[in-house]
Amino acid sequence: MNDRLIISGIEFNSRLWVGTGKYRDFEETRKAIEASGTDVVTVAVRRVNILNRESENLLDYINPKKYKILPNTAGCYTVDDALRYARLAREAGISDMIKLEVIADEKTLFPDTEGLVKATKILVKEGFIVFPYTNDDPIVAKKLEDAGAAAVMPLGAPIGSGLGIRNPYNIKIILETVKIPVIVDAGVGTASDATIAMELGCDAVLINTGIAGARDPVAMAEAMKHAVIAGRLAFKAGRIPKKLYATASSPIEGMI
Amino acid sequence: MNDRLIISGIEFNSRLWVGTGKYRDFEETRKAIEASGTDVVTVAVRRVNILNRESENLLDYINPKKYKILPNTAGCYTVDDALRYARLAREAGISDMIKLEVIADEKTLFPDTEGLVKATKILVKEGFIVFPYTNDDPIVAKKLEDAGAAAVMPLGAPIGSGLGIRNPYNIKIILETVKIPVIVDAGVGTASDATIAMELGCDAVLINTGIAGARDPVAMAEAMKHAVIAGRLAFKAGRIPKKLYATASSPIEGMI
Amino acid sequence: MNDRLIISGIEFNSRLWVGTGKYRDFEETRKAIEASGTDVVTVAVRRVNILNRESENLLDYINPKKYKILPNTAGCYTVDDALRYARLAREAGISDMIKLEVIADEKTLFPDTEGLVKATKILVKEGFIVFPYTNDDPIVAKKLEDAGAAAVMPLGAPIGSGLGIRNPYNIKIILETVKIPVIVDAGVGTASDATIAMELGCDAVLINTGIAGARDPVAMAEAMKHAVIAGRLAFKAGRIPKKLYATASSPIEGMI
């Protein structure tokens, strides 16, 4: 079965996308990304250290010919900052793709959805392919679609929380509401979280802390690879209905 | 990493075991089993149809040289019946392995744990390698271990219910309580259920209805293959702690 | 223990607030409200039927001297409509309290949080005591507090869904984030949902469909009365920690 993910005409081999933060070193980053089987890697945009030019660069380890580099606007707390970083990212890179983050609060790292919609509109006009990191509100997802976002990236749970998909009901409603791809971003703490996201019908999952923060990031990266494949296949295979027991005549409602 | 499952000296290549019931036909059975990547297949013991010898046999499709055949005592409601079927199974087959079922109730197919412990003791004395299908009571699991069971196979949820691991807490306590392998049997309805079972630390998962009853059994079989690998890897990789949000100082309790 | 709820200087005897929609008739409405023990009743603003003046009025059954009437802007899909209905409500009633609803989508009845914040700012300037119905995004809750809202009313789940508190984690974060009272609005389907909301530390719960849609609305109203009291008392009493079992040395994390 050919089940490629295509967004704005770009074809993706993997439905697992990975971040590059929080790893011990570049070598561990490289190994984990390789084990994950991904072809999409998110990166941040930061000042070059002009005083010490020895320091290696991430791209010495992550070959841009092999991986699609998806720059993000991490750490931006205003629309203007997000726009500035997005434009720099485009010049530093080779593509129009931007993972748009407009963070509202440094404690929870929840997005400022109002600013997010504003920034999306502007960047879309400038020709960017925008992947906005948003909350799980279906209304905001719809506004982002209307603003021209290439996909929506709702959080499953707060960044780095490892709580998984806290509200699968909202994710399900988002999937009913928008036509653009839905990529769960943030919250995935272990393999089953990723599987559940895909079983809901999401198009992909982006994971950073869940892999980089594991005791063995490379093994967890491989776990996530299988988890996403498993969830996608299960979604398409069509699961059996839930019943109180097999001979029960009717499927059960969500009893608890 | 060599992470083979070894039970009573027998080495298993796969931590996903599959049943052979409820498939449309032998060909679908064969394809699903192949897609699952398993090397352990459970079968039932039934009368040969002596009136019509044309009918094909399951083993024409499932090569016993390629797969470990694990006969079960399905449909046995008394200790004596279970013993009788176990002994017949050993003669019909080539191994001492028996998946022991002493069913208490045909509505829920829950086991009669008291009879199960009795039958286990007897069969172990007769040299069987006993895999008892039990409930999720850690006390019963301990009794089965003391009775000489090769592994315990607690149900995640009622057979065919697709409810997944209803009580992960009990499974966790079973894992703390017994030294023999723990194989979740029954209840797995979709890939994430299998992943969760493995993340808890279970040694393997046995699935029948969850695969055979899916809209596309072959695709679901492949999903389950990846799901079990994902869960096992995640368990060994060591997941990140759950927090209300990343910057929260302490991990959270099971809030709801 | 004196544990009165006071908002903007107004003292409330009950932490259960009830709606008046979906009842069979006014008499059932009256009985249910009485059984609920509430002193806050939400009402909608609609055209008087000038062609048929016979029809009775809700206030013939709900005595405004006995109950605080909290008008809402139900059915308003734009900021302007919400402002218009709020202003009409104030003239029709006797207080400055308004339950502000700016609905974004008639399928899910989710709020348009951007419009909600706008409308809140304007109405607060006009001297209204604003109770905005919002989503469970802590960032939006903070914006509403900054806009001068008297309290925030996050949804537990979609209106009329009966799904309870889908994301207690977000409600918990809202409680950490804002200083104004938090009143769960929408989603409560049965008594335990209301109890859970109060155990999280919410200040009150508003229920309409959960009571009016029950097979026996009057009995469910009484159930909700006890449920809210139970949850409030439990919250203040300080529950025991969750452990895998009593003798376990440490509280457990949210295992599943």
Add this chain to the structure above:
Amino acid sequence: MNDRLIISGIEFNSRLWVGTGKYRDFEETRKAIEASGTDVVTVAVRRVNILNRESENLLDYINPKKYKILPNTAGCYTVDDALRYARLAREAGISDMIKLEVIADEKTLFPDTEGLVKATKILVKEGFIVFPYTNDDPIVAKKLEDAGAAAVMPLGAPIGSGLGIRNPYNIKIILETVKIPVIVDAGVGTASDATIAMELGCDAVLINTGIAGARDPVAMAEAMKHAVIAGRLAFKAGRIPKKLYATASSPIEGMI
């Protein structure tokens, strides 16, 4: 509505039953029991301290004329011990009621269900009214009913764990399976746990640690009183169906 609980001809005013262990002192015990509104109190049987006769007695605080005293066989790890304590309890008290506990493991305090059924049969023959503390296995519940138990008392979760009703599905099946009353015993950690137990259709709830271990046991006792009333009323009132959102045509299955 007259909704009295009657077991073996004995009428109970309260559906909340409470234990007497783990309180700071007799006075706190008395206050908590009073606040709970219960009329059933469980007690243990222990040696009189013959060396120091000064020490007060529990019954100086819990008036047997006001409360039904339900002795238990706590701490009994064998059938013989349980029988011995049950017989002593009957002589020490005034009734034939016994809360039968045959504990299998001191770490988890799970029951030995095999021994429990044996002891139940014997005590029933001796004229006892037996309330067995059991696991949540519907098969065992049926065996206890067949053995003549007056009610079954399945655990919601391990004693003192505060995990609530870990497997509501099993409790629901038990309610479908037996005709005798079902009283949840053990596991209730906060008010909503008790409400949920009653909403499932259980006839009563027994709580000890959940009240005695709370920061404010008297307040938690009152919380539990309301929680049980709320759950019972909600069960009888008939809750609204769960839907993904109000306008969804069909109720949802247990999505997660």
Add this chain to the structure above:
Amino acid sequence: MKLRVNGNIIETGANTVLELLEELNIKPERVAVEVNMKVLKKTEYRDFTLSEGDSIEIVNFVGGGYNE
């Protein structure tokens, strides 16, 4: 004089909002009145004079919330 009241064209002899309410047999305390999109204070009912073609909304409280 013709007025649009709650979407209906009616013929009335009332010159003020108060007269209109009386004519329609509506108690002023329990309603709010909007004339040509402007919400009136109750104190204005007596003196606010109506003109041919005015669009008037008279609302009151009903059971309901959300969109029922």
Add this chain to the structure above:
Amino acid sequence: MKLRVNGNIIETGANTVLELLEELNIKPERVAVEVNMKVLKKTEYRDFTLSEGDSIEIVNFVGGGYNE
């Protein structure tokens, strides 16, 4: 006469269970008594005579459940 009562060896002048309870200042209503593993009925206390070395258990109700 020497008896084992609740695990303690005691010297007593009591000849019956009732006398023993009185000597120990224990109200009979609220306790149960076991002599040499046999549970007595309250009605037996008066007449049940004790012998040298009898093992006696006297129990009553205390707060508790499970294993506390």
Add this chain to the structure above:
Amino acid sequence: MKLRVNGNIIETGANTVLELLEELNIKPERVAVEVNMKVLKKTEYRDFTLSEGDSIEIVNFVGGGYNE
């Protein structure tokens, strides 16, 4: 000679289990045989002689688990 085989009364000329299996065209490797409730070892098939009215069960593996 009449035998009860898998619940059916059949007329057979077979004297041993092995002959019976051959007559029924059943491969011995894949089945198990029970005669009058006694399970036979495969090695016994050749020599185990049957008698009038014996009750015989011949089973093999089929797809299934639990009660399907």
Add this chain to the structure above:
Amino acid sequence: MKLRVNGNIIETGANTVLELLEELNIKPERVAVEVNMKVLKKTEYRDFTLSEGDSIEIVNFVGGGYNE
């Protein structure tokens, strides 16, 4: 000439952005440059002349997301 580069005041002989990057030993392909808050296209590096006191930002990709 003095410039502010990435927050540091430096003394440079470079007249264009490209010369500055060469002086700083930075490969142009992998960075983006902003001069006085204006983001430059790579094609502008060669000809964009710098003036005393210009504020320049030179950024590249690093591992990270969110706020790390």
